[in-house]
Amino acid sequence: SQTIHQWPATLVQPVGSPLSLECTVEGTSNPNLYWYRQAAGRGLQLLFYSIGIDQISSEVPQNLSASRPQDRQFILSSKKLLLSDSGFYLCAWSARRTGELFFGEGSRLTVL
Amino acid sequence: DQQVKQNSPSLSVQEGRISILNCDYTNSMFDYFLWYKKYPAEGPTFLISISSIKDKNEDGRFTVFLNKSAKHLSLHIVPSQPGDSAVYFCAASWDDKIIFGKGTRLHILP
Numbered sequence: 445s446q447t448i449h450q451w452p453a454t455l456v457q458p459v460g461s462p463l464s465l466e467c468t469v470e471g472t473s474n475p476n477l478y479w480y481r482q483a484a485g486r487g488l489q490l491l492f493y494s495i496g497i498d499q500i501s502s503e504v505p506q507n508l509s510a511s512r513p514q515d516r517q518f519i520l521s522s523k524k525l526l527l528s529d530s531g532f533y534l535c536a537w538s539a540r541r542t543g544e545l546f547f548g549e550g551s552r553l554t555v556l
Numbered sequence: 557d558q559q560v561k562q563n564s565p566s567l568s569v570q571e572g573r574i575s576i577l578n579c580d581y582t583n584s585m586f587d588y589f590l591w592y593k594k595y596p597a598e599g600p601t602f603l604i605s606i607s608s609i610k611d612k613n614e615d616g617r618f619t620v621f622l623n624k625s626a627k628h629l630s631l632h633i634v635p636s637q638p639g640d641s642a643v644y645f646c647a648a649s650w651d652d653k654i655i656f657g658k659g660t661r662l663h664i665l666p
Contacts, residue, residue, distance in 0.1 A: 476652055487562075487658030488600070488645060495652050503653075534599050542607075543588040543649030547599025 446471035450535040450548035457555055463508075463522040465551050467535030470516065475537040477518040478545065479510055483531040494518060530555045559583045560648050562657035570665050575633040577660050579646030582627065586648040589622060591631045594643045594659070603644075604631070636664050 450467040457463060469475050479491040490503045492510035500510050507526060511519045518535060532552050536545040561580045569575045577591070587608045592600035606613040606620045606629070613620050619632045633640055641664045646657040 478654065480656070485658070488647075488656035490653065490655060493653060501653075532597070536599070538654070542605060543590045543647060543654045544602050544605060545592075545600075545647075545654060547601070550597065550599050552597070 446537075446539075446546065448535065448537055448546055448548045450533075450551055452551060453549060454552045455554070457525050457553065459527055459555055460524050463520070463525050463529070463553070465520040465533055465535075465553075467518045467520075467548055468516055469518075469537045472516070472537070472539055474515060475539055477512060478536040478538070479518065479520050480534045480536065481531045482534065488534070492520070525553075525555045527555050529553065558657075559586075560646055560655050560657040562646050562660050564660050565658070566661040566663065568663040568665055569636050571638060572635045575631075575636045575640065575662055575664070577631040577633075577644050577646070577662065579629050579631075579657055580627055581629070581648050583648070583650060583655075584627075585650045588649045589620070589629050590647045590649070590654075591618070591620060592645045592647060592656075593640075594645060600645055633662075636662075638664050638666070640664050 448469045478493045480488045494500050494512045508522050534550050535548040538545050590605040591603040594600040604615050604618045606622050622629045643659045643661050645659045
């Protein structure tokens with residue numbers, strides 16, 4: 445069966461520090477991978493999605509970046525965090541274009 | 557530019573009655589529409605979907621209706637149960653992209 449894991453689960457970082465959130469999927473190959481952020485009052489905002497290794501699409505201009513160094517690994521990064529980067533970050537995968545997503549457990553980021 | 561809109565931030569429904577959650581969209585290119593349920597501090601879980609070529613899909617207590625001319629879809633839950641209390645997200649997919657609305661918090665009252 446397929447599983448998805450992301451870590452760390454909770455992160456408290458000072459403004460200006462770097463960020464790395466990692467997500468891995470097991471039990472499937474060539475999945476579509478997604479990063480979403482849930483901020484207060486903003487719902488689930490699509491940040492990045494990837495249909496293959498090194499194929500990343502960015503949806504929202506910001507100081508975040510994403511990379512997909514391996515087929516089932518998706519990394520969300522920042523060189524310098526802003527206060528507005530605080531939120532609940534969710535990684536997800538999909539095997540089809542029908543939109544059925546399977547989400548990880550989420551990572552709560554607080555920037556102070 | 558919000559392509560998927562859920563205009564009701566919250567909804568309260570008596571247990572046993574019907575819950576109707578609404579969603580509007582603007583992009584005619586969307587080919588699938590989905591509903592997800594989310595509890596606090598967890599990832600959303602998939603509930604039900606509908607292809608853009610259909611107008612209704614039913615799965616147990618959950619039914620999704622699609623009105624393409626109005627660019628509107630709704631999720632009906634009947635009968636509503638206490639465990640249905642959660643945030644419900646409407647989502648739409650097109651070209652590998654999946655866009656979510658802001659969500660509606662559903663409270664099921666005893």
